[in-house]
Amino acid sequence: MKKIDLKDFTFPQLTNFISELGLPAFRAKQIFSWLYRPDIHDFEQMTDLSKELRATLAEKCLISSLTPATKEISKDGTVKYGFRLDDEMMIESVLIPEETRNTLCVSSQVGCAMGCRFCLTGTMGFKRNLRPAEIVNQVMAAMTDMAADNKGRLTNLVFMGMGEPLANFDNLIDSLEILMDQRGLDFSSRKITVSTCGLVPRIRELGERVGVNLAISLHSANDKTRSQLMPVNDTYAVDELLNACRHDFPMAKRRRIMFEYTLFEGINDSLSDAKELARKLHGIRCKINLLSYNPCESLPYHSPSRKKIEAFQKVLQDAGYSAFIRTSRGADISAACGQLAKKNDGEQ
Numbered sequence: 001m002k003k004i005d006l007k008d009f010t011f012p013q014l015t016n017f018i019s020e021l022g023l024p025a026f027r028a029k030q031i032f033s034w035l036y037r038p039d040i041h042d043f044e045q046m047t048d049l050s051k052e053l054r055a056t057l058a059e060k061c062l063i064s065s066l067t068p069a070t071k072e073i074s075k076d077g078t079v080k081y082g083f084r085l086d087d088e089m090m091i092e093s094v095l096i097p098e099e100t101r102n103t104l105c106v107s108s109q110v111g112c113a114m115g116c117r118f119c120l121t122g123t124m125g126f127k128r129n130l131r132p133a134e135i136v137n138q139v140m141a142a143m144t145d146m147a148a149d150n151k152g153r154l155t156n157l158v159f160m161g162m163g164e165p166l167a168n169f170d171n172l173i174d175s176l177e178i179l180m181d182q183r184g185l186d187f188s189s190r191k192i193t194v195s196t197c198g199l200v201p202r203i204r205e206l207g208e209r210v211g212v213n214l215a216i217s218l219h220s221a222n223d224k225t226r227s228q229l230m231p232v233n234d235t236y237a238v239d240e241l242l243n244a245c246r247h248d249f250p251m252a253k254r255r256r257i258m259f260e261y262t263l264f265e266g267i268n269d270s271l272s273d274a275k276e277l278a279r280k281l282h283g284i285r286c287k288i289n290l291l292s293y294n295p296c297e298s299l300p301y302h303s304p305s306r307k308k309i310e311a312f313q314k315v316l317q318d319a320g321y322s323a324f325i326r327t328s329r330g331a332d333i334s335a336a337c338g339q340l341a342k343k344n345d346g347e348q
């Protein structure tokens with residue numbers, strides 16, 4: 001009989017499971033709190049449960065965890081973890097330490113079906129969705145590693161690793177509920193950002209169900225250009241995506257949607273591209289992150305000059321937007337945006 005991974009359960013789901021075992025609801029609270037302590041790997045360690053209950057749980061259930069199979073550290077301090085899953089598939093998470101915060105970039109799928117042309121994960125194709133436990137365990141593994149290295153506290157989570165989070169919607173929502181549960185890891189929704197390439201029908205539901213921050217991988221406000229870069233644009237065009245951001249995503253006061261815009265030389269980096277972007281974002285409470293493309297041998301794109309990026313930024317700023325030029329982190333260890341692509345054929 002396959003054992004049940006208790007870390008796949010949100011607290012209400014665990015409460016149901018516990019009641020199906022004929023146990024009182026308060027047991028769920030005890031067990032849930034134990035599960036999200038980094039040093040707990042065995043039901044025997046749950047000392048406030050009876051011996052019989054510990055034995056029953058051990059017979060039917062398991063407590064999963066992830067330990068890094070690989071760990072690479074960039075010269076800028078960025079850390080890339082590679083995790084081997086039960087079926088030997090590999091995923092990656094990236095820890096980005098900064099002065100005032102430590103952010104983990106989390107994966108939501110093995111590979112990705114969205115096929116963005118500039119993204120190495122996209123070139124892998126889709127392998128499978130991650131379970132809630134596999135998402136949460138990336139976070140717990142990074143926290144454990146940071147504690148061992150005296151690297152401080154993990155403060156922020158961004159779902160910008162491998163995969164399109166909104167294409168693994170149910171597991172994403174469950175993992176977010178687990179991560180934000182005060183009985184467990186207790187991350188604030190303000191400290192979590194979910195990034196999508198633009199799966200419009202899920203945008204409203206994401207905001208209504210979990211209230212996290214939303215980031216959009218936009219990369220062009222022009223349908224022709226965006227479709228060339230991102231096939232998803234053939235299904236959900238720019239105006240439809242931006243209208244969902246403008247009208248459908250419920251947002252607390254003072255929060256803003258983050259638009260990610262990677263500049264590719266000669267493709268989306270002209271002043272008229274910037275003007276079109278400024279025009280199309282009108283009426284959306286947002287900020288814009290401009291990133292220079294990280295060149296990669298197997299893809300036919302190049303990064304524009306700094307001067308060109310600054311000129312692009314100025315157009316946006318003159319139009320009243322908060323537009324920031326972000327420096328890529330971890331490019332030397334292939335940990336920067338669009339560079340995550342663990343081989344899944346057993347080779348590392």
Ligand code: SF4
Pocket residue numbers: 112113114115116119120121122123161162163164197217338
């Ligand atoms: S950019 Fe994101 S959505 Fe697009 S292929 Fe890569 S992982 Fe998938």
